[in-house]
Amino acid sequence: MNRTQLFENIKVRKSFLCVGLDTDITKIPKHLLKFDNPVLEFNRQIIEATSEFCVAYKPNIAFYESNGVKGWQTLQSTMDLISSDHFTIADAKRGDIGNTSAMYARAFFKKEESGFNFDSVTVAPYMGADSVTPFLEFKNKWVILLALTSNEGSKDFQFIKDTAGEPLYEKVLKNSQNWGNADQLMFVVGATRADELTNIRRLAPDNFLLVPGVGAQGGSLQEVAKYGMNKQCGLLVNSSRAIIYASNGEDFAERAYDEAKKVQQEMSMLLDKYLS
């Protein structure tokens, strides 16, 4: 999916919601355990319930990989349930030396070799340019590079300032734009504060940002839209647990529908307000 198509989907669905498929068999409703593949059945019902309200799905690869070969089969079957007008993100945090990153790119992008045809993959920047560029060689495929993550450990290295006072995550944002353009490079940005978002938009005005963990309540989505939106929206805001685990009863899909709809309605207002 290219940037024009992604923006078109955002406008049509009035949403920039990404639903995270962090499906954990110990957290899904008990009545699903009677199915041959409970995780797949859960994903099927979640995708059906949320597809009209979101523009992207983001399976967290670890949750499938932890189940070994069977987990990868479940991931593949899950991907077959997602329509081609949803942007798909392999949240895999890969990254290695050049020829190995090329293999990871084939794992997620080359359906004829791996069975997977994701639109994008999240990539860790530590190993530098040649660990990222092999992912950028696929037409209409995207790298979503970790810049500023939202976890506690982000403070350990990402904020280290160089001798010119520039923190590491800013260097990642700047240097990586020499490797790929805004039609192929997004950033993971776990920022909700106005000053951080303003600064990130100064450094990466055109790129889409994948923002994790923003709830519908509490105003943080408002801040993200106000300070993060650009002319083509430029935002994918992820919600995982708040939607997929809205209920752990038999009504989980209806409750996921309700939650996704609620977020979409707020996003619709924000698009009207800030997308000019």
Add this chain to the structure above:
Amino acid sequence: MNRTQLFENIKVRKSFLCVGLDTDITKIPKHLLKFDNPVLEFNRQIIEATSEFCVAYKPNIAFYESNGVKGWQTLQSTMDLISSDHFTIADAKRGDIGNTSAMYARAFFKKEESGFNFDSVTVAPYMGADSVTPFLEFKNKWVILLALTSNEGSKDFQFIKDTAGEPLYEKVLKNSQNWGNADQLMFVVGATRADELTNIRRLAPDNFLLVPGVGAQGGSLQEVAKYGMNKQCGLLVNSSRAIIYASNGEDFAERAYDEAKKVQQEMSMLLDKYLS
């Protein structure tokens, strides 16, 4: 495998060689293509040919993942061929927020859930403490943390100096030792220069170092042993292509045997010389 057992294997086999299983179906001898699973047959013969000369095997996960579900099956079958007195490294460069890293740890360490029972996994440090510590909660399992990698892109971020003049990779070496001790934490160090190795040993005197890409010729193995070895050897030196692709003819296993033996013989001399 714990550190005592690893060191014992090093002394018995007089080797600190790790054989990298970066098996690429386009690079293996053509006569293997007649097998049901050519990659598995190649790995089987390579493991048989090299097992007496090495102490570790390191499958590069990307090379299996690029083949999707079938690739993961091949990886699992390959691991079943490796004896328990070889240290096994999942070269996966994983790392994510806490609960997701915990899933990746289960993927590589918890055989009853994933089918895999690796001794160690390579982990990327960008996301900080909580992305690494979940891997450290498994007894006798190891994190091999990226510190200084050997690729061209290592210069992009790893050498960035903070305001006190300390480069990022040194901060990784130092800070991470607050998360785990030398019985559970190794480092990837792509260094062969005397000054770099001396400096790394100053910062991490006790930890094992996984050193990639050192050939038997050219003296670099000599430098690594001279400046990198500690009282328990503390080195795993990887060789992938020089051994596994020593020949692409029908003699590939014999040639792999010869190459592995040659490296082991040099390592034996180096252990005699520097392990006091």
